[in-house]
Amino acid sequence: MANKQEEIPEWFLWLGENFGKVLLLVVLLLGLLFGVxxxxxxxxSGIESQLTYVPPRSYQPPDLSQYDSGDVTPDQLADRHLVYVPVYSHIYYEGGSPYPLETTLSIRNVSPSKPIYVSSVQYFDTSGKLARRYVDQLIKLAPLETIEFLVERHDSSGGSGANFLVDWRSDSKVDAPLIETVMVGVVGPQGIGFGKQGIEVTPDSEP
Structure with missing residues (x-):
């Protein structure tokens, strides 16, 4: 019997005595490998996402010189349109408390092949008085190009009944651009956002 016990390898005996420790070590190593x-x-995956994701830039007022209309003048653009776009620099809640909003005016040339021209973008307050001019020169929007203007949340000059008037033109028949405002506001834990599309109105006379 003693001879048979002597024939058992020492490592096997050691393994039997330390089986629990060995098993724990194997589990820890496997866990480490899976974790790595x-x-x-x-x-x-994160690196790949960073390579493909471009974070949005902070808003900067558009540089109108980058929308140069070239030698084109308003007189050469016979097809003229005037669009009224509602703006709410604030709305009312809880019995009349003002809820301030930030507004983005978006002018999108939806034509995939033809440019449009914007000759005027004016911002009016609730009483109908001109508060600000955003565009007072002829600018060109290339096919599918967009230009945006921001009315900041702290700018309450417009009031709840403010609006934009956008004067746009083209030299031939073209799809009407998408002109809309998007209002967004956050006060404490509350947030709200909505949009309004412009409607075409009849211009009284040439500006």
């Missing part, structure tokens, strides 16, 4: 693999996989 998981980290590498998600790290690579």
């Amino acid at each position: 693999a998981y980290y590498i996989e998600h790290r690579l």
Whole structure:
């Protein structure tokens, strides 16, 4: 019997005595390997996302010189349109408390092949008085190009009944641009956002 016990390898005896410790070590090593693999996989996914994701830039007023109309003059553009776009620099809630909003005016040339021209963008307050001019020269929007103007949240000059008047033109028949405002506001935990599309009105006379 003693001879048979002597024939059992020492490592086998050691394994039997330390089986619990060995098993724990194997589990820890496997866990470490899986953890490293998981980290590498998600790290690579994050790098790939960063390569494809371009964060939106902070708003900067458009440089109108980049929308040069060339030698084109308003007189050469026979097809003229005037669009009224509602703006709410604030709305009322809780019995009449003002809720301030930030407004983005978006003018989108939806034509995939023809430019349009914007000759005037004016901002009027609730009483109908001119508060600000955003465009007072002829600018060109290339096919599918967009230009945006911001009325900041702290700018309450317009009031709840403010509006934009957008004068746009073309030298031939073209799809009407999409002209709309988007209002967004956050006060404490509350937030609100909505949009309004412009409607075409009849211009009284040439500006």
